[in-house]
Amino acid sequence: MTADYFARHRATLEAAVEATRRRGYWSPYSESPKAYGENAVAEGEAAFTARLGKPLDLGQPTAAGWVGNETSPFGPSLGITYPRADVDALVRAAQAAMPAWRDAGVEGRVGVCLEILDRLSKRTMEIAHAVMHTTGQAFMMAFQAGGPHAQDRGLEAVAYAYDAMHAVPSHVTWEKPQGKGDPVRIAKTYRIMPRGIGLVIGCSTFPTWNGYPGLFASLATGNPVIVKPHPGAILPLAITVEIARQVLREAGLPADVVTLAADGADAPVAKELAMRPEIAVIDFTGSSAFGRWLEENARHAQVYTEKAGVNFVVIDSTDDLKGMLGNLAFSLSLYSGQMCTTPQNIFVPRGGIQADGGHITSDEVTAAIGQAVDKFLSNPERAVEILGGIQSEATLRRLDEAAGLGETVLQSKALEHPRFPGARVRTPLILKVDAADEAKYTAELFGPIAIIVAVDDSRDAIARATRTARRHGALTAAVYSTDPEFLRRAEEACAEAGVALSCNLTGNIFVNQSAAFSDFHATGANPAANASLCDAAFVAGRFRVVQSRIPVAA
Amino acid sequence: MTADYFARHRATLEAAVEATRRRGYWSPYSESPKAYGENAVAEGEAAFTARLGKPLDLGQPTAAGWVGNETSPFGPSLGITYPRADVDALVRAAQAAMPAWRDAGVEGRVGVCLEILDRLSKRTMEIAHAVMHTTGQAFMMAFQAGGPHAQDRGLEAVAYAYDAMHAVPSHVTWEKPQGKGDPVRIAKTYRIMPRGIGLVIGCSTFPTWNGYPGLFASLATGNPVIVKPHPGAILPLAITVEIARQVLREAGLPADVVTLAADGADAPVAKELAMRPEIAVIDFTGSSAFGRWLEENARHAQVYTEKAGVNFVVIDSTDDLKGMLGNLAFSLSLYSGQMCTTPQNIFVPRGGIQADGGHITSDEVTAAIGQAVDKFLSNPERAVEILGGIQSEATLRRLDEAAGLGETVLQSKALEHPRFPGARVRTPLILKVDAADEAKYTAELFGPIAIIVAVDDSRDAIARATRTARRHGALTAAVYSTDPEFLRRAEEACAEAGVALSCNLTGNIFVNQSAAFSDFHATGANPAANASLCDAAFVAGRFRVVQSRIPVAA
DSSP states (O other): OOOHHHOOOHHHHHHHHHHHOOOOOOSOOOGGGGGTTTTTTHHHHHHHHHTTTTTOOOOOOOOOOOOOOBBBBOOOOOOOBBOOOHHHHHHHHHHHHHHHHHHHHHHHHHHHHHHHHHHHHTHHHHHHHHHHHHOOOOOOHHHHHHHHHHHHHHHHHHHHHHHHTTSSSEEEEEEEEEEEEEEEEEEEEEEEEOOEEEEEOOOOOOOOHHHHHHHHHHHTTTOOOOEEOOSSSHHHHHHHHHHHHHHHTTTTTGGGGEEOBBTTTTTTOOHHHHHHTEEEEEEESOHHHHHHHHHHTTSSSEEEEEEEOOEEEEEEOOOOHHHHHHHHHHHHGGGGGOOOOOOOTTEEEEEEEEEEEEEEOOHHHHHHHHHHHHEEEESSSHHHHHHHHOHHHHHHHHHHHTTSEEEEEEEEEOOOOOOTTOEEEOOOOEHHHHHOHHHHHSOOOOOSSSEEEEEEHHHHHHHHHHHHHHHHSSSSSEEEOOHHHHHHHHHHHHHTTOEEOOOOOOOSOTTTTTOOOSSSSSOBBTTBBBBTTTHHHHHHEEEEEEEEEEEEOO | HHHHHHHHHHHHHHHHHHHHEEEEEEEESOGGGGOTTHHHHHHHHHHHHTTSSBBBOOOOOOSOOOOOOOOOOSSSSSOOBEBBBOOHHHHHHHEEEHHHHTTTHHHHHHHHHHHHHHHHHHHHHHHHHHHHHOOOHHHHHHHHHHHHHHHHHHHHHHHHHHHHHSOOEEEEEEEEEETTTEEEEEEEHHHHEEOSSSEEOOOSOHHHHHHHHHHHHHHHTTTTEEEOOOOTTTTHHHHHHHHHHHEEEEEEHGGGGEEOOOOTSOOOOOHHTTOTTTEEEEEEEEEEHHHHHHHHHOOSSEEEEEEEOOEEEEEOOOOHHHHHHHHHHHHHGGGGGGGGGSSOOEEETTOOOOEEEEOOOOOHHHHHHHHHHHHHHHHHHHHHHHHHOOOOOOHHHHHHHHTSSEEEEOOOOEOOOSSOHHHHHOOOOOEEEEOHHHHHHOOOOSSSEEEEHHHHHHHHHHHHHHHHHHOOOOSSSEEEEEEEHHHHHHHHHHHTTTTTEESSSSSOEEEEEEOOOOOOOOOOOOTTBSSSSSSSSHHHHHHHEEEEEEEEEO
């Protein structure tokens, strides 16, 4: 059965491996809703709605009752309960499932992973609604980022894992010449051994997109995985676990290779799970504080973290002012700045910039950015489909508290959502501060908060921005310049600070978006993350090779 | 110049990459002394002798005077001094060298590494004498393990590093279809960025063999390397650093890409170096205590350790008793048990074993092992060429103290070395203990000390031995059995304990020897080591990829 899955998806796998090396555009999962069938969106919504107010029974070991208190940022409480994580039972179940999963072999495991991804793809619209009503992403984004783009990242992890394991032969005969005598012949066997149990700690904003790489990288390399979702965004990962368990059962493998560890804010289990010696691999997306705690305390495990960062834009000059402003307005508005890749600081030279319309002053640039965002969001019905909702009360409070931080360029407004009256919709707050006030802009202000930083010149901007990135982390940088030499210097400085740089984006590619198989998400080279999604290093430490050898007759 | 080196050695590199995937027998460096020229051994000895009693000036930054107090285990004091490590100056120098080294690019750096290896190969006989008179290895072993086999391991690391970096294209155009419109085109650049400064902490027994993998893996991936040799075995790595600096200079690159950090037992610098935040990668071979200290404290760095372990042999049955005894006698005697791969515990069932001559009792097996070693070493002139000398006073003391640990099977004897009157030559001590006396055999007893453990049966032996491996580490296991089912079980148990297994070795392949490009040395899957020499995981974490992207016209 597991072999069937491998054969069925082999062409996709080989194309995916090839794509990781070519790094051009490639995806097997459509980002067009139409591709999912005429009624797919409605059917997905119906499937989502049918889950509301009920327990989601995964058939996994638990003796701890039920938990669940998710509320949609668009208003309604989901009312779904999940088996409350019973740490001992989950760890025992994962350990019991490990030998069969390991012994399924590389192709067996990879086949199951590919089948899970295929089923996730078919359930995209249901998961899209689950993502929407937990993260607050507007539907189109919840569909794309939570569905095909997340599946892409999962497939990418499987491709890297397969490539790394496939590079080690399972059997060879080593034959050493012995002068005129017969050669010595030794038969050698190489086994791919998992590290132990994988723990995936999900985030509240991109539970599937950020969760799938670690989930599939650990699974493919033989590690059973316990998925610990954020209490505010359980459902998308619960559906994922449900599908994974179904595929495992059909393949005649233990369903407990994948389990859900749902908890509530009242009794969090992430630390307890992370510190269990049986946990050998941890994938985490979330706050810098907890990410650092894991890196410092979970010494027995391989820990992959994506934390927070202070992303930046440097405006040096442009030959497409309108394109630049439109692009920035979209980037700042998309999902209300709740992406780990959203720009926060926008450095503008005090002396102004050269643009296609001639020289414009710093004040003009600043005002133009505010106006561009304001205009972009002027139609509330369209605006809510970009902004989505604010995921957490903490982000709302942060937004309120940030208001006094600097000179106001654009006030944040609450918008009425035409379909969801209670939705927490906010437009971005844009502030202006002086470069000298470092304390005001060198910490991450997660949410719809952007800061225009008045700086001596664009070189000073690069120096300040990359210094902040080295100290506090950054996932993305954007630079606008018509000067190739300035772009070259910016590229070097960003490379040294470990920040992915986007130059002169004026069309419909945005600094906060990265494409699987082409863009590396995070570098692991500054405090924002200690790993990249996804590269060879992301999978290499998840398994070990253990060999045996025995002489054979000539 | 760096490009010349790459072109010159490209065929070797490509064959090496291929060899890491095929894992058959392969080596470009001859293990036959004859291949090095008629007078090579004498010339190597002369070059070594010419260095005695003099300072070895590497031309590297130092303000700390000179250090050096090496004594040959074969008797004479070397009298060589080295620039005493000036931690600040070394770190500054490595940092200053980093940009040029990074900017030499993948092929530039790999070419320089291959040229260094080629020069090391040409200087093999000089290095062999340096290895001999610091580690105590007999000449033939110092030549093979310290020369070609060490160079193999260095080349293997370069091959893995090249393969990993080469898998990332430097430039691509990403082209995403846009329905009927023109595709979006983005030019993307991927830069391989080093992590920082590499620190290689050498050991006293295999300074080159264990030092080269980390040295070349870090160098190839762009990290300048500070080499901190063991105070008792500085010369082999000092010559290596000298050669590396010469090649770097000739290539027009900063010599400080590689520096030596020699210290004395009076003022060790390893901890201070390891805790410098500029140090991003640490490779360590040595004691479990310091290895664990590094893993626990050098949190800012990628730490690769090879520590100690409790290796074992399980004798279940054999159809070649004589071959087994001869093979074991060699393994126990080679370099007086001072290999991290030497067997320590030999489990023998209390009920005896089936052998080709029929059933033999446990006492007979035990006595036969003692006699085999005694007979193998009965000719002192030949024996010293296998045993070599005891590297450290600590090992001599351990040997003396171990004498009372169990029933004596074979006493350790001091042998006179025909050419080196003061040499510390000792034959192995073989003891017998009962399996119940766990405290006596579950700790590592480094040196020429073997323990025959009387055990209920061979299954019990595997269980005890692999439990010890999981708790205290093990690098090698050997099993003798004529029962395929027992071998299968042993293989599974060793795989789960992360120990490389050798079955039924009776000829001239020994459990303590591993072949580069085929055998993985250590697995990283038990406390004996957190990494393997060498695999993809050993290089993947030494560099990061940072990208930039910019739209391009259609």
